[in-house]
Amino acid sequence: HNWFKDFPGSITVCDSQGIILEMNEAAIEVFRSDGGEKLIGSNVFDCHPERASRILAEMMENQRTNVYTIEKKGKKKLIYQSPWYQNGKYAGFIELALVIPEEMPHFIRD
Secondary structure (H helix, E strand, C coil), X not given: CHHHHHCCCEEEEEECCCEEEEECHHHHHHCHHHXXXXXXXXXXXXXXXXXXXXXXXXXHHCCCCEEEEEEEXXXXXXXXXXXXXXXXXXXXXXXXXXXXXXXXXXXXXX
């Protein structure tokens, strides 16, 4: 998983119970003040306030994708949370966070 480790976006992988299995270097840095790499093995529900935990629980229960943007420390980010599967069976979810520019080209392709 060499591409995963140094990928510039933040990648966090959880199992179907919310246990953090993997974090790349960007995710470790983003969550450094919360424990960084020490978060691996902990439950993602312990890291979120009640409202966010409810959203995550519903997302996991229904195996649905959750996509939104945020602004944090002056940077706009796309947050993409999606289920992942192993041998066709629900295995958990992946959160991908990418810094995006304030103005970004949008193309419509036929």
